[in-house]
Amino acid sequence: GENVEQHPSTLSVQEGDSAVIKCTYSDSASNYFPWYKQELGKRPQLIIDIRSNVGEKKDQRIAVTLNKTAKHFSLHITETQPEDSAVYFCAASRGTSYGKLTFGQGTILTVHP
């Protein structure tokens, strides 16, 4: 089955710096790649997603890039703020069911004021 590896497991940055989280997936048929942010004690919330027919997608300070050949995708957060501190999860799914997500292990992002 699908396997998603996520790095780093923890990331500490200063406010205003950029943060990059990388994920690799094993199933070349995967075609949907969402990123979720989970604050302590709260539900995962979608922050951005990308489909395999797109190489890059941006939403204000957040961007995701996808390299299908290398089977990896990355989350980029620019101008980080303390409220960006949370656990970030990447995920992948394939075929016609985006409802079966395989998640990475998560990255704990800490943004220091």
Add this chain to the structure above:
Amino acid sequence: KAGVTQTPRYLIKTRGQQVTLSCSPISGHRSVSWYQQTPGQGLQFLFEYFSETQRNKGNFPGRFSGRQFSNSRSEMNVSTLELGDSALYLCASSPGTRDTQYFGPGTRLTVL
């Protein structure tokens, strides 16, 4: 629209008991998925339902089961509870099978 809701929010059971968790999707959403979240294993897929049909099932033992009703509400059941079943159980809904999933707040299950 109201978000995904899950009941109960917290549950304490003892080994050997069974438990039923409920999920109400966002109005108009017909797809519901369930995930188990633990510190050691992270987020793991349990089931996916669409229009009362199970489309996918994760690698969990047969003690884990689920169903979806005609109003898209879903339940999952865990029988013969084990200590290792202690986890946050998350439900997510989407309009269809190829849409973004939105998560509920989860049910925190503790097995003693």
